[in-house]
Amino acid sequence: MEGKLLNKNFIALKMIDRFISFIWTDRYSKCGDFDLRIPASKENLETFIRDSYIDLIPDTGNEEHVMIIEDIELTTDLDEGDILIITGRSLESILDRRIIWTQTHLDSTIEVGIKKLLGENIINPEDASRKISNFVFKNSNDPRIEAIHINAQFTGDNLYDAICSLCDSYGLGFKIELINGNFVFSLYMGKDRSYDQTSNPYVAFGPENDNIINTRFIETGRALKTITLVLGEGEGANRKRATCEAEGGGKTGLDRKELYTDARDISMTTIEGAEIPEEDYIKQLQQRGKEKLTEYQYEKAFEGEVDTTRMYLYGRDYFMGDITQIENEYGFDDRVRVVEYIMSKSKEGYSAYPSFEIVENNEEGG
Numbered sequence: 390m391e392g393k394l395l396n397k398n399f400i401a402l403k404m405i406d407r408f409i410s411f412i413w414t415d416r417y418s419k420c421g422d423f424d425l426r427i428p429a430s431k432e433n434l435e436t437f438i439r440d441s442y443i444d445l446i447p448d449t450g451n452e453e454h455v456m457i458i459e460d461i462e463l464t465t466d467l468d469e470g471d472i473l474i475i476t477g478r479s480l481e482s483i484l485d486r487r488i489i490w491t492q493t494h495l496d497s498t499i500e501v502g503i504k505k506l507l508g509e510n511i512i513n514p515e516d517a518s519r520k521i522s523n524f525v526f527k528n529s530n531d532p533r534i535e536a537i538h539i540n541a542q543f544t545g546d547n548l549y550d551a552i553c554s555l556c557d558s559y560g561l562g563f564k565i566e567l568i569n570g571n572f573v574f575s576l577y578m579g580k581d582r583s584y585d586q587t588s589n590p591y592v593a594f595g596p597e598n599d600n601i602i603n604t605r606f607i608e609t610g611r612a613l614k615t616i617t618l619v620l621g622e623g624e625g626a627n628r629k630r631a632t633c634e635a636e637g638g639g640k641t642g643l644d645r646k647e648l649y650t651d652a653r654d655i656s657m658t659t660i661e662g663a664e665i666p667e668e669d670y671i672k673q674l675q676q677r678g679k680e681k682l683t684e685y686q687y688e689k690a691f692e693g694e695v696d697t698t699r700m701y702l703y704g705r706d707y708f709m710g711d712i713t714q715i716e717n718e719y720g721f722d723d724r725v726r727v728v729e730y731i732m733s734k735s736k737e738g739y740s741a742y743p744s745f746e747i748v749e750n751n752e753e754g755g
Contacts, residue, residue, distance in 0.1 A: 390734040392425075395442040395455075399570055402436060405443065409472060410735035413445055415454050417562040417579070417710045417728040418553060420481035423456045429463055429471035437461060437475050444567070445732075454479040455567045480565035480572060484549035487511055487519065492544040492660045496669060499537040499559060500529060500576055503552055507574060510548055527575040534561065534576055540672035542655045554680045560726075560748070562710045579710025583724040592707045595716035600699040604717045607688065614648035614685035615640045619678040621652045621670065629657065631671045633678025635686070636749055648685055652677045694742050703730060703743060712748055724748050 390413070392405035405411070409426040423443065427433055443456045459477035466472055487510045495502035504526050509515075511524050529535070537559050543551050556563055556576070566573045582592040594601045616639030621629040632639070639645060655673050657665050665673075697703060707713055709727055716722040725745035732741040 390732055390739055391446045393444045393446060394437065395444055397440060397442075399442065399567065401444075402441075408734075411733070413456075413732045415479070415709060415730045417726070418556045420485075420549075421454050421456070421479040423477060425475040427473050427475070429473045433473050434461075434463070437473065442567070443477070453564060453566050454481075456480075457482060480567065481563065482549065483521070483524075483565060483572060484511075484552060485547065487548040489543040489546045489548055489551060490514065490516075490519070492542065492656060494659060494665065494673075495539055495541045495543075496672075497539065498535055499539050499555060499561070500534055502539050502541070503555065503563075503576065506543070506548060506551065521572065523571045525571045525573045527573050529576045529578075531576075531578060533578055537561075539676060540669055541676040542673045544654055544656070554683070557683050558676075558679050577710060579708065579712060579726060581712045581724075582707055583712050583714045585724060590706070591714065592701050592711070593714040593716070594695045594701075595714075595722075596718050597716075598700055600696045600701065601715070601717070602694045602696055604715075604721070606717070606719075606721050609688045611688075612685050613646055613687045614682060615644070615646045617648040617650045617678045617682055619650040619652050619674040619681075621655050621674050622657050623653075628653070629667075629670060629674065631674035631678065633675045633682060635682045648681065650678050650681045697741055697743075703727075703741070707743075713745070715745060 390411060392411070394402045394405055396402055405425065407427070409428065410424070411426070412424040413421070414423065415421045425443070437458060439458055439461065441458045443458065445454070456479050457477045458475055460475070462474040464472050464474060489506060490510055493506060493509060495505060497505070507524070507526055510519065511521050512526065514520055539555065541555070552563060560578065562577050562579065564575060564577065580589050582589045584591060584593070615635045617633050619631045619633060621631070623629055652674055655670070655677060657670055659665060701707060707727060709730060712724050712726050714722070715725045724747070726748045727743045728746045729744035730741070731744065733739070
């Protein structure tokens with residue numbers, strides 16, 4: 390596990406091959422992060438500076454992310470001596486530097502909608518000072534993504550939060566790659582490699598395949614909400630309203646768990662002063678409700694460390710965002726999405742393993 394330090398112009402300055410510890414985490418629909426600990430020295434303090442980049446030299450052929458150095462800490466440890474702790478997030482965190490500056494109405498496929506958000510706030514904004522000249526949008530050409538339609542409205546939202554919320558609502562991932570000096574944004578969706586399909590080779594982790602080391606299964610409905618009342622523009626009883634149900638329906642009786650969503654920031658008029666048709670406005674309220682309900686889901690989580698040296702190799706047999714099968718000796722057997730991949734190297738050795746998130750049966754894979 391090695392990396393390269395790049396300056397702000399993406400020119401390689403030095404290899405990162407000697408360190409106390411190095412942890413690198415890639416994620417599917419969130420930005421990744423890293424933690425690098427090296428001996429403190431004047432040279433290292435002068436070389437590792439904020440807003441420089443770290444590019445991981447591929448071990449598996451699937452490391453697409455580049456990290457931005459954000460924080461540098463100098464600390465003294467009695468056992469290890471003076472240590473420089475360097476941390477930061479992946480290129481996806483660039484989106485966190487912008488807000489959605491003006492009221493933006495999206496009534497399109499999710500890809501066209503996100504392209505509009507990026508275009509108006511990063512790629513070609515009205516205020517030239519907001520532009521990032523080397524930021525590029527790349528179409529996915531994935532029919533599954535092209536089939537997703539949204540009707541939503543944003544004003545003042547953090548751009549990163551808005552895109553994460555949209556992607557989480559539909560099981561999508563996004564990434565920003567450094568290609569020929571450009572920040573290239575794209576949406577993607579993993580392939581289904583579970584037992585519920587026949588298009589792709591299966592990837593299954595469990596005792597029968599002798600490729601799972603330990604597991605932890607968690608099931609809780611404490612935070613679950615099944616339906617939300619969304620109130621939009623207006624006052625008192627005259628506020629516009631809509632309801633949105635979670636996947637599987639809003640339920641009845643004791644199974645019904647309600648949530649209130651305040652969406653008064655969604656306006657009934659466009660920034661040009663035109664009135665939004667009520668049908669479209671209700672869809673925008675429902676989209677906000679859909680996004681909110683993703684924060685209050687029934688949690689059925691699986692945590693497990695798989696043996697990455699047996700049968701299936703990350704970057705060859707399965708990739709970020711793919712849906713795989715996991716089972717344990719107690720009868721747990723479900724489809725899980727690869728949402729995180731963690732690589733770590735220290736004096737204790739090297740380890741690399743994925744983290745999983747249970748997916749609903751109606752979630753798609755390719």
